[in-house]
Amino acid sequence: SGSKDKREYFRWHYAHEIVKIAKEKGKAIVIEGLEIKEKGKRGDFSGRKSRRIRHSFSYKSLLSKIKTLAKREEIEVIEVNPSYTSIIGMLKYAPQYMITKDIAAAYVIARRGLGLQEKIPDNYIKFLNALTVEELEELKEYVKKTVRNKHLREKHIKEIKKAIKFLQSLESKPGRVLEPLDGTSFSTYDFWRVLKVAVVTPLSPEKVRRDFSALKELLIQGKWGGP
Structure with missing residues (x-):
């Protein structure tokens, strides 16, 4: 035709x-x-x-x-x-360079083509170290109360439960310092996934977020406010 x-x-x-x-x-x-x-x-x-x-x-x-x-x-x-090209792009490069998440994902793809690794920024690591299971439980309840779309609500809750399970698995580690390094039993991707749940979900639980500039303060200055 x-x-x-x-x-x-x-x-x-x-x-x-x-x-x-x-x-x-x-x-x-x-x-x-x-x-x-x-x-x-x-x-x-x-x-x-x-x-x-x-x-x-x-x-x-x-x-x-x-x-x-x-x-x-x-x-x-x-x-x-x-x-995780989309997740890493939206968390690391979209707020840093004020670009869309699609362009940020393309940036991650290009970097992988060069053989570059994606280190989690220090302020994100500090945020993850301070994150508690209780805070994620509160986020889960927040989602239950505020997200009207059933499919989206269930999707968020499933992701939050996975993040909670992952944090609980780290509790046996001395000092619970999150250092996603080669040779550990955890993948760096696990930390990116938990980070997405903890910072992106509260920002926009009911719709796909396009603007990630709100993450810039956390990424650059380490400042963050909860839902």
Whole structure:
């Protein structure tokens, strides 16, 4: 159909533009990998996001065209683990550079392509060290009372319960200092997930938040107010 042909045309057009920019700048192209082998490390690539990307013909078709054109131009295409790119982007780079969470996620993807690690900022670590199970329990009750959408309310409560369980698992650690380092039994992703629950959920429990500038004081100055 005409609509289908039009979509196909634009996919080729965008692929050409992306490869053209990469060639002009002499850079590789970094994209999210679609295959996730480690079930326990899906992060924010599970659920709706996973289904949207995995089953989106347009997305797969665009990536295929980018790879085809890049190979023709001898431009490297790097596929990276997509786990938690959105969460890290919204918490670390969106407030820091006053950009949207989508651009911030792209920034994380690009950094992974360079082999860079995402260290949790010091003020976030301090916040996590001070966070208590009681505060998360209060947040859970707050969500129960304020969020009218049943699906969203249940989603928040499920995430909060996971965060509570994770904090409880840390209580046996001396001083309960959160240091997500290689070699520990915890993944850095666990800390990012708890951080998202503790700071993003209170800010916007009833809708998807677009502006993360409110996190800048916590990120830069270590200042934070509860719900």
